[in-house]
Amino acid sequence: MKSLSFLSLLLLLFIFTQANTHGWKRKEARGSQHQHIRIKKNQQSSATKFRLYTDTSEEGCLILSDQLETLDKCSFNDSLPLVMIVHGWSVDGMLEGWIWKMVAALKSQHKQTNVIIADWLSLAHQHYPIAAQNTRNIGQEIASFLEWLEESVQFSRSNVHLIGYSLGAHVSGFAGSYISGTNKIGRITGLDPAGPLFEGMSPTDRLSPDDANFVDAIHTFTQQHMGLSVGIKQPVAHFDFYPNGGTFQPGCHIMHVYNHIAQYGITGITQTVKCAHERSVHLFIDSLLHDDKQSMAYWCNDIHTFDRGMCLSCRKNRCNTLGYNIRKERLQKSRRLFLKTRAHMPFKVYHYQFKIHFINEIHEKQVEPTFTVSLTGTKEDAENLPITLVEGITGNKTYTFLITLDIDIGELMMIKFKWEGTAVWANIWDTVQTIIPWTKGNRQPGLIVKTIRVKAGETQEKMTFCSQSVDNVHLHPAQEKTFVRCANSSRRLKRKFR
Numbered sequence: 002m003k004s005l006s007f008l009s010l011l012l013l014l015f016i017f018t019q020a021n022t023h024g025w026k027r028k029e030a031r032g033s034q035h036q037h038i039r040i041k042k043n044q045q046s047s048a049t050k051f052r053l054y055t056d057t058s059e060e061g062c063l064i065l066s067d068q069l070e071t072l073d074k075c076s077f078n079d080s081l082p083l084v085m086i087v088h089g090w091s092v093d094g095m096l097e098g099w100i101w102k103m104v105a106a107l108k109s110q111h112k113q114t115n116v117i118i119a120d121w122l123s124l125a126h127q128h129y130p131i132a133a134q135n136t137r138n139i140g141q142e143i144a145s146f147l148e149w150l151e152e153s154v155q156f157s158r159s160n161v162h163l164i165g166y167s168l169g170a171h172v173s174g175f176a177g178s179y180i181s182g183t184n185k186i187g188r189i190t191g192l193d194p195a196g197p198l199f200e201g202m203s204p205t206d207r208l209s210p211d212d213a214n215f216v217d218a219i220h221t222f223t224q225q226h227m228g229l230s231v232g233i234k235q236p237v238a239h240f241d242f243y244p245n246g247g248t249f250q251p252g253c254h255i256m257h258v259y260n261h262i263a264q265y266g267i268t269g270i271t272q273t274v275k276c277a278h279e280r281s282v283h284l285f286i287d288s289l290l291h292d293d294k295q296s297m298a299y300w301c302n303d304i305h306t307f308d309r310g311m312c313l314s315c316r317k318n319r320c321n322t323l324g325y326n327i328r329k330e331r332l333q334k335s336r337r338l339f340l341k342t343r344a345h346m347p348f349k350v351y352h353y354q355f356k357i358h359f360i361n362e363i364h365e366k367q368v369e370p371t372f373t374v375s376l377t378g379t380k381e382d383a384e385n386l387p388i389t390l391v392e393g394i395t396g397n398k399t400y401t402f403l404i405t406l407d408i409d410i411g412e413l414m415m416i417k418f419k420w421e422g423t424a425v426w427a428n429i430w431d432t433v434q435t436i437i438p439w440t441k442g443n444r445q446p447g448l449i450v451k452t453i454r455v456k457a458g459e460t461q462e463k464m465t466f467c468s469q470s471v472d473n474v475h476l477h478p479a480q481e482k483t484f485v486r487c488a489n490s491s492r493r494l495k496r497k498f499r
């Protein structure tokens with residue numbers, strides 16, 4: 002983790018020093034608009050190549066926006082929607098491998114779609130600040146292309162979905178804002194929209210919700226160094242998804258760096274630095290490939306609140322589906338949605354909120370136990386899931402946790418709740434007991450857990466579990482208690498459950 006931070010720091014330093022040596026200022030961005038006008042006058046010099054994906058040509062079939070016959074030649078079907086993929090900054094001047102995976106995923110699920118790759122490599126294969134500056138021109142070229150489609154074959158822009166990765170997200174935003182007329186492009190998806198030189202800019206200088214009828218974004222690498230992050234942190238869409246908090250992604254840590262370098266040599270390093278950034282792409286591809294494993298995300302203020310299981314509500318648009326199949330609800334304000342994911346495809350996990358009321362019988366002492374839970378469902382079991390408490394347990398209080406499962410266990414039927422502890426721990430506990438005078442008879446003091454309330458994010462089901470042994474509710478170190486669905490009391494408890 003530490004070394005990766007170091008690598009990404011290097012990457013950012015590189016970007017940053019380049020930015021300084023080239024003296025990027027917003028003024029220059031405005032200057033580039035003049036440059037664009039020159040490009041627009043002369044279609045021949047369009048820097049963007051529009052490659053329509055066909056099964057027969059690996060490179061894609063080139064559509065030239067002043068040559069109507071190329072539409073026919075490439076078998077562009079104007080009665081089908083158009084998805085246009087826009088890549089980002091290019092280090093080596095070649096289209097990255099994910100593009101073909103994305104194309105294949107789109108085609109496998111939605112055969113009735115035109116898929117075009119907007120290839121702007123010649124202007125993306127530059128120092129980062131130059132490439133960033135070029136996003137405006139490319140956005141304008143895409144806008145002109147869509148206008149041409151509209152004029153020549155009455156192809157409606159509302160049938161267009163732009164999917165832009167990194168700088169490509171801002172390219173898409175500019176395309177949406179430069180297209181003439183009042184109607185907007187149908188949808189823009191920003192995949193980890195680039196941060197440096199866009200973070201904190203006004204909505205007209207980056208991807209923003211008013212660039213299309215519907216805008217969604219997935220933020221996967223917003224880990225910050227010296228005020229800069231590869232991916233933009235701020236919300237830029239109607240729905241902004243922050244998988245695992247958006248800063249960094251599971252499976253992208255140091256062990257994988259070593260593996261990659263061993264396997265691929267030095268290119269392994271850049272691959273790993275890109276890992277979290279590019280995760281946004283693979284999450285989107287995942288949503289296309291696994292219809293039955295759609296990841297759900299939930300509205301929350303921040304990841305810390307989310308990690309306490311506080312945000313699993315789906316009421317009033319509070320949750321949405323990540324990726325292609327998102328519910329296209331347009332809200333006044335950007336909504337930040339959080340979710341956990343696995344380290345690989347399919348990325349979906351199942352989110353549960355656990356709400357446990359503890360009574361610590363030793364009021365003066367704070368205990369910091371380690372708990373594990375084992376869950377029995379109608380389909381599967383999940384065993385020994387650790388619960389990490391952020392604070393010690395004092396007095397008489399309700400604590401909430403987030404628990405995620407890789408598998409669908411079906412309906413939750415039984416919970417085994419264990420206070421992990423060694424003999425040493427049990428000894429300490431005994432010592433504590435002898436120090437503190439105990440007056441309530443000969444029963445050993447402990448933690449009392451009467452009920453466990455559970456909410457399943459994916460099904461929105463709420464359940465209450467009662468201790469199986471009603472007469473012995475005390476929990477001690479190294480002890481396990483079994484909780485089953487409460488009988489008959491469910492209605493009464495439901496009211497208490499927020």
Ligand SMILES: *[C@@H]1O[C@H](CO)[C@@H](O)[C@H](O)[C@H]1NC(C)=O
Binds near residue numbers: 078079080081113
């Ligand atoms: C275009 O797509 C429509 C709808 O699927 C189909 O009916 C039509 O045959 C297609 N046109 C061409 C030229 O393939």
Ligand SMILES: *[C@@H]1O[C@H](CO)[C@@H](O)[C@H](O)[C@H]1NC(C)=O
Binds near residue numbers: 360397
């Ligand atoms: C715990 O707190 C609740 C209300 O906050 C109170 O009714 C109850 O008596 C307390 N129980 C103990 C054992 O302190």
Ligand SMILES: *[C@@H]1O[C@H](CO)[C@@H](O)[C@H](O)[C@H]1NC(C)=O
Binds near residue numbers: 488489
């Ligand atoms: C639930 O309540 C009903 C009537 O109120 C009773 O007949 C039944 O035995 C109860 N079930 C359990 C599991 O306690």
